[in-house]
Amino acid sequence: MWVDLVSENVQRLRAYAGMALGSQERGDAAVHAALAKILTLHVSQTPDRLLLFGLVDREIVRASRKQVPFFPKASPLGALTPLERRAVLLRVTHGFTEEEAGEILSLPAKDVKTVLDAAGLKNARLARQLRPPRPARRRGSSGE
Structure with missing residues (x-):
């Protein structure tokens, strides 16, 4: 079930998105957008970790197009x-x-x-x- 999968992986998703985007705030926004998409798309696929990370990754790409990640x-x-x-x-x-x-x-x-x-x-x-x-x-x- 999606709820269980998300609760088990939310910290890893946040870490991935935050590090990929150079900001925890931007990473959290990407995770939030991906999770909202799960609700609105009525994803019919069986929930799994790869699908969940894939949805977050697509939001990371979208966020990167809007603002280039900053890294020292x-x-x-x-x-x-x-x-x-x-x-x-x-x-x-x-x-x-x-x-x-x-x-x-x-x-x-x-x-x-x-x-x-x-x-x-x-x-x-x-x-x-x-x-x-x-x-x-x-x-x-x-x-x-």
């Missing part, structure tokens, strides 16, 4: 094109596969790989800054 020059995200930024966020921060990111971005998986390569996803600094922190390991849990 020193920000790793600021050096990326909007498409590269969205692809990197989906892969690194939200853990989508290239195929899933392609579905969200309306691109074939091979094009997502090309975009990620162009973004320098292998850049360890960028990946470290975007990846959510891992839970701390407990001592002695590795068989020592």
Whole structure:
């Protein structure tokens, strides 16, 4: 059901949109517009995470056309094109596969790989800054 899916993912959607647009306020507006669209379109598809992120992504694109996202020059995200930024966020921060990111971005998986390569996803600094922190390991849990 849509309500459950939205409540489970709203914080991730807000984070994705806010980082993609360079402003949490603009990101929240994009999420709000996507959620309103779900209500008005009577989306007949079975609700799933990819569809939900795809709807938010389309609102991010619309918002980017109205106002260019602002990122400080020193920000790793600021050096990326909007498409590269969205692809990197989906892969690194939200853990989508290239195929899933392609579905969200309306691109074939091979094009997502090309975009990620162009973004320098292998850049360890960028990946470290975007990846959510891992839970701390407990001592002695590795068989020592």
